[in-house]
Amino acid sequence: MKVLVAVKRVIDYNVKPRVKMDGTGVDLTNVKMSMNPFDEIAVEEAIRLKEKGVATEIVVVSIGPAKAQETLRTALAMGADRAVHVTTDEEVEPLGVAKLLAKIADEEQPQLIILGKQAIDDDNNATGQMLAALLGWPQGTFASKLDPSDGEVSVTREVDGGLETDKLKLPAVITTDLRLNEPRYASLPNIMKAKSKPLATKTPDELGVDISRRLETLKVTEPPKRQAGDKVGSVDELVGKLKALGVVA
């Protein structure tokens, strides 16, 4: 079966984001950018499905500016077969992204669409669920285990109370959680090979999707800072402090 994977180029997860002085957003000039970590897990899962002989082709999609192609090349170097780049310099919201991906799903007819559960920049955790709704497909969110067989996929989900297992009829949308797998690094030969893999470009207009924003960001500020307190020198002192706070009798 064909698997579609959506990836986003975001600030590298090791970089501490800095809020711009003018309060318009987070400063991304000269900041290291990488594939969203949850999306890397999505790409890895698709590749493992292909290695198991379950997936036949992996198509990776990214929506964003020209540099999003670097992220797509990374996915191709990991093992995806071809890429689709939807070019836009707008910051597209999850609803817009879901609409674009739904159009691409109409064209590509995948059996499985795998996405990260959230992007680590805007932290919305919404695109996968929205895409499933637009397509009328079932959704397996926050997946830590996938087991497709016979027109169905069994999904183990990381929920607040433990691990929930659901069975979904294919086609389905999956969003990944951290423990689904550990993504591989692309090897140098594969990075070279990825340069010649097919990469198609489209625009939101060509796909007939209105991506205008529904939310306006009025300002972005730093969160309130906590002040460091005192260090104590011994367990006895700590117990004394805890008693003073009324934590223990």
Place this chain on the structure above:
Amino acid sequence: MKTLVYVEHEGGQIKDATLAAVTAASKLGEVHALVAGSNVGAIADAATKIAGIGKVHVADGAHLDHGLAENVAPVAAKLMESHDAFVAPATTTGKNIAPRVAALLDVMQISEILSVEDENTFTRPIYAGNAIATVRTGDAKKVLTVRGTAFEKAAREGGSGSVENVDVGGDSGSSSFVGLEASKSDRPELTSAKVIVSGGRAFGSSEQFHSLLDPLADKLGAAVGASRAAVDAGYAPNDYQVGQTGKIVAPEVYIAIGISGAIQHLAGMKDSKVIVAINKDEEAPIFQVADIGLVGDLFKIVPELTEKL
């Protein structure tokens, strides 16, 4: 404005996170609730008693059991014809359902709100809580998820809402619940605990994590949490994880032991009232947010602390 709060429930109990969502919704206007599930009469009754809830819409059907998003979202979307805002707790259940409702309504969801500034304007964390965005929606209907630690919990008693049965929709047939491997514990739940003791990778093994932390937690009546590093190393189950990608907690006291204080961990616990840090590295970033710090070897400190409490 008429709001519709999604009532999250489990084992016949309404979850605390719902109560925070009620408080957030009450800042927007009239509060209605949606109770969806199978045999949920008692939960609907309990919901009518929550202070501030006017009407409880009850969708009772076998296909709504376990809150399958494919079946619940259309029921909620239908009810939104006569409501202005869908408000769900930002729990895994709420996060699973709300965006699906939003897409059915062609609305952009506002995720994990921290405050209601006015009926169209909200604040929410971005970049793992390293920045706070103030956003205004232009959508006629709103879909919000609510960060539970940012709002007071509405009282479980004192309300006198009415109950109305609503269209339960049909079974999509596309998804089914197979099972829940619940993490069993006699301790309080992380998101509602007053005290949390949390362990990091410094514990070295699952055995040491539990043999040291469990007795301390028992002494304090505390919940046990873990850093992502400890969970990834297999010392603690995934639902122990506190952090941006795990649970967001804000207890009275958070005791971080052997946790260095990575950005993503701090994002999950920095709103705790008092933070206590125990770490052998006095330069560990956790000390920058801790109210009380103790530098030393946790293998000596934790048993001594447990004994002396």
